[in-house]
Amino acid sequence: MSITPLFLVLITLHFTTSFSSTAQQTLNIHPQHYNPKLPARVFTTSNKFEGSSDLVHLRYHMGPVLSSPININIIWYGKWAPQQKLVIKDFLLSISANHREAVSPSVSDWWSTVSLYADQTNSNVSRSVLIAGEYVDHLYSQGTHLTRLTIQQVIANAVKSAPFPVNHKNGIYLILTSSDVTMQDFCRAVCGFHYFTFPSLVGYTLPYAWVGNSGKQCPEVCAYPFAVPGYMGKGGPGALTPPNGDVGVDGMISVIAHELAELASNPLVNAWYAGEDPTAPTEIGDLCEGLYGTGGGGGYIGQVMKDRVGRTFNLNGRRSRKFLVQWIWSPIMKACAGPNALD
Numbered sequence: 001m002s003i004t005p006l007f008l009v010l011i012t013l014h015f016t017t018s019f020s021s022t023a024q025q026t027l028n029i030h031p032q033h034y035n036p037k038l039p040a041r042v043f044t045t046s047n048k049f050e051g052s053s054d055l056v057h058l059r060y061h062m063g064p065v066l067s068s069p070i071n072i073n074i075i076w077y078g079k080w081a082p083q084q085k086l087v088i089k090d091f092l093l094s095i096s097a098n099h100r101e102a103v104s105p106s107v108s109d110w111w112s113t114v115s116l117y118a119d120q121t122n123s124n125v126s127r128s129v130l131i132a133g134e135y136v137d138h139l140y141s142q143g144t145h146l147t148r149l150t151i152q153q154v155i156a157n158a159v160k161s162a163p164f165p166v167n168h169k170n171g172i173y174l175i176l177t178s179s180d181v182t183m184q185d186f187c188r189a190v191c192g193f194h195y196f197t198f199p200s201l202v203g204y205t206l207p208y209a210w211v212g213n214s215g216k217q218c219p220e221v222c223a224y225p226f227a228v229p230g231y232m233g234k235g236g237p238g239a240l241t242p243p244n245g246d247v248g249v250d251g252m253i254s255v256i257a258h259e260l261a262e263l264a265s266n267p268l269v270n271a272w273y274a275g276e277d278p279t280a281p282t283e284i285g286d287l288c289e290g291l292y293g294t295g296g297g298g299g300y301i302g303q304v305m306k307d308r309v310g311r312t313f314n315l316n317g318r319r320s321r322k323f324l325v326q327w328i329w330s331p332i333m334k335a336c337a338g339p340n341a342l343d
């Protein structure tokens with residue numbers, strides 16, 4: 001598949017007509033950089049640290065990171081349109097360093113910050129991420145309201161059903177719920193979370209992450225900045241236009257990215273996190289939530305790009321896809337980092 005790096009090409013069109021032989025018009029299709037100030041999200045799960053900070057004591061707690069190639073098993077829970085699945089799968093498949101087809105700044109460049117995390121065996125988070133399997137739970141096996149416990153039952157069912165492999169060496173499970181599925185604490189306190197399964201429920205200890213489609217329930221919370229709180233009324237800056245035309249799914253991408261980064265660097269919640277309390281760890285994604293580019297903070301999301309039709313993004317993926325993904329805390333810079341940094 002060939003990629004046309006359209007936005008890297010400055011096309012200058014010279015229009016000469018009989019009416020105006022000197023007329024010259026420049027059509028600049030460079031993506032426009034901008035840093036919109038937006039109304040705050042309804043909640044943030046943690047403080048952000050826009051600049052570098054010595055106050056952040058991110059510590060290593062001796063556990064493993066995901067250092068083998070990361071095999072993602074996706075569980076599609078509820079009703080998913082093929083187009084929605086494609087956007088999410090294109091994002092996941094853009095992470096690997098093998099997928100160099102995307103132009104810079106790319107999703108795979110973004111993951112290089114995550115792969116700076118290593119464990120006590122000097123093994124870094126793997127740069128290789130693949131989709132190992134998919135399981136469709138379109139009959140809502142645990143109903144349309146899930147809890148942290150019933151979600152493990154969803155995984156247990158998926159694990160039992162062939163051809164879904166149990167791969168507790170380097171397999172992780174990504175449970176994605178459709179917009180009609182409610183979840184314990186969804187919209188009020190969480191947009192996604194990661195943990196590991198209990199052997200008593202699932203048979204194995206498997207790292208997993210859950211992310212819900214907030215499109216119909218609380219886009220201003222979980223699909224921010226593609227939806228902003230309504231009470232701001234008119235006159236203020238509106239929501240940004242999602243890069244793949246789907247507020248719920250485009251909003252999920254950054255949450256999936258956040259959870260995968262944390263899952264990879266803290267899969268058993270005993271590796272990389274800040275704070276003293278492992279039941280409420282502040283992890284490498286939490287530290288940079290809501291920050292997408294240089295100059296973010298105080299209501300600004302940072303310098304991101306806008307394409308010709310106004311869709312906002314900061315990373316390129318495979319098949320010319322574009323995504324808006326939050327930055328990640330770098331253990332080297334001791335600051336939030338992303339490949340679209342301007343400085």
Ligand SMILES: *[C@@H]1O[C@H](CO)[C@@H](O)[C@H](O)[C@H]1NC(C)=O
Nearest residue numbers: 112115116117118123124331
């Ligand atoms: C692996 O992690 C170490 C420690 O953070 C880092 O210095 C090194 O650059 C990482 N290697 C890669 C390939 O990311």
